[in-house]
Amino acid sequence: MKLNDRGLLIVISGPSGVGKGTVRRALFNMPKHNLTYSVSMTTRDMRPGEVDGVDYYFVKKEEFAQKIKEGKFLEYAEFVGNYYGTPLDKVNEQLDKGNEVVLEIEVEGAQQVKNKVPDCVMIFIAPPGKQALYDRLRNRGTESEEVIQQRIEKANREFQKAYLYDYIVVNDDVNNAADRIMAIIRAEHAKTERSIHAYMEMIGENNNSIDKP
Ligand code: 5GP
Numbered sequence: 384m385k386l387n388d389r390g391l392l393i394v395i396s397g398p399s400g401v402g403k404g405t406v407r408r409a410l411f412n413m414p415k416h417n418l419t420y421s422v423s424m425t426t427r428d429m430r431p432g433e434v435d436g437v438d439y440y441f442v443k444k445e446e447f448a449q450k451i452k453e454g455k456f457l458e459y460a461e462f463v464g465n466y467y468g469t470p471l472d473k474v475n476e477q478l479d480k481g482n483e484v485v486l487e488i489e490v491e492g493a494q495q496v497k498n499k500v501p502d503c504v505m506i507f508i509a510p511p512g513k514q515a516l517y518d519r520l521r522n523r524g525t526e527s528e529e530v531i532q533q534r535i536e537k538a539n540r541e542f543q544k545a546y547l548y549d550y551i552v553v554n555d556d557v558n559n560a561a562d563r564i565m566a567i568i569r570a571e572h573a574k575t576e577r578s579i580h581a582y583m584e585m586i587g588e589n590n591n592s593i594d595k596p
Contacts (some may be wrong), residue, residue, distance in 0.1 A: 388581070390417070390483045391571055392474070392500050395564070396493045397508030398538035400520035402554050403487050406508055409561035410485070416565065419482045421474055424450070427465035430525050440470070458488065458495035463533045467492065483568060490544045497547070504571050506564060507548035511555045 397403050411418060424440040426447050435441050442450075447466045451459060459468030469486055477484045486496065496503055510516040520534050545551050550567050554560045571577070 388481050390419075390478045390481050391568065392478060392496070392503040393418075393483055393485045393568060394493045394496050394503050394505045395485060395487045395508060396490050396506075396541075396544075396548070397554075398510065398516055398541040399489075399534045400516045400523070400538060401508050401510045402519065402557065402560075403508050405557050406552075406554055406560045406564070407485065407487050409557045410564055413561060413565055416568075417482045418485050418568075419477045421469055421477075421484050421486050423467055423469055423486075423488065424456075425465060425467045427467075457486075457499065458492040460489055460491040460495075462489050463530060463537060469496075490541050490547070494547065502577070504550075504567065505548040506550045506552055506567060507545045508560065509542075509545060509551055509553050511553055513542070 395403055395407065407420065410416075411420065422436065422438070422440060424442055424447060426442060426444045427439075429435065429439075429441050433439065444466065447459075447468065450456060450468070450470075455471055456468040457471045457474055459466060461467075467488065469488060469492065474484050474486075486493075488496070493505060497505060510519075516538055517535060520531055520538065526534070552560050552563050552567075
């Protein structure tokens with residue numbers, strides 16, 4: 384039995400190339416969960432194999448700029464020359480339904496979310512070592528040398544930001560990393576500060592009677 388009805392907002396970040404997308408897919412393949420993925424909007428070009436509306440909503444810069452003006456993003460950031468943002472309406476809709484919403488976003492946007500939604504759960508996915516990450520960025524084979532260099536520099540800056548997160552999960556093995564994230568989500572749900580009011584109602588006590596030590 385779950386004591387709180389509203390879903391959790393879960394923010395997953397980590398340096399480019401750490402395998403966030405793969406970990407996220409493994410997480411969503413696990414049995415018995417009510418996670419929903421928030422599809423971001425971006426101005427970058429579609430990579431081979433990506434699907435509009437599934438991996439991202441791909442839009443032109445003008446459309447993105449218009450949506451910023453209209454306040455349609457929970458957060459947005461520029462990343463290596465392109466814009467990325469989380470559409471606000473879908474996030475609220477899913478949280479109200481009691482579903483957990485997973486954002487997979489870079490560090491700057493994650494900070495914006497933390498400021499707006501302080502009770503979100505912030506998870507940083509780290510590589511088992513820096514070299515592993517550089518190798519992955521090089522071997523992806525979808526970007527020019529210039530973009531690869533920019534992503535490596537960006538990753539070096541992002542490495543430093545893990546302290547801003549509630550949890551650090553090392554992606555040594557995709558399924559292990561996904562397991563640990565699911566354990567974090569379950570534990571966060573049971574946290575007293577999230578459940579105490581619903582609990583007091585359940586046992587028929589007035590919330591005002593919670594005694595702090
Ligand atoms: P990629 O181009 O490799 O798909 O994504 C580049 C970076 O942008 C990744 O770190 C990814 O997590 C991040 N990103 C994806 N969607 C969003 C978003 O909606 N907002 C922010 N701030 N970053 C995002």
